[in-house]
Amino acid sequence: MKSVEGTLKSILLAGIGTVSYSYEKGKELVDEMVKKGELTVKEGEELNWELKRFFHKEKSGDSESSWFDNTISRILDEMHVSTKEETNELKKELSALEARVSILEKQFESSQQEDNQ
Numbered sequence: 001m002k003s004v005e006g007t008l009k010s011i012l013l014a015g016i017g018t019v020s021y022s023y024e025k026g027k028e029l030v031d032e033m034v035k036k037g038e039l040t041v042k043e044g045e046e047l048n049w050e051l052k053r054f055f056h057k058e059k060s061g062d063s064e065s066s067w068f069d070n071t072i073s074r075i076l077d078e079m080h081v082s083t084k085e086e087t088n089e090l091k092k093e094l095s096a097l098e099a100r101v102s103i104l105e106k107q108f109e110s111s112q113q114e115d116n117q
Helices: 004-035 041-059 065-078 084-116
Strands: none
Touching (some): 004 041, 041 065
16 A cells, blocks of 8 residues: 555656646647747747746646636737637627528519519
């Protein structure tokens, strides 16, 4: 049976590994966004710096997940990326407009047929 100390050490190492992996994947994502032109080089550098700062604090136990969430939200907002709610609202508006166009097309076709008679 593992000792409590050994179990805690395993948990701590797993946490550090997870944080390191998350940082690497986050950095790769930012680099890929820069490569695709979705972020400028400067924005990519800033985000990578912020990721590094966040994960350094995370490793030291000073978790700032709300800071991280706010930073990501700010960056996405600056990039004019719409939220899921905004996208759903636009889909509803588009459906309503399509329905109105369909009605107008039918009215137009009907009036054209009447004019031809």
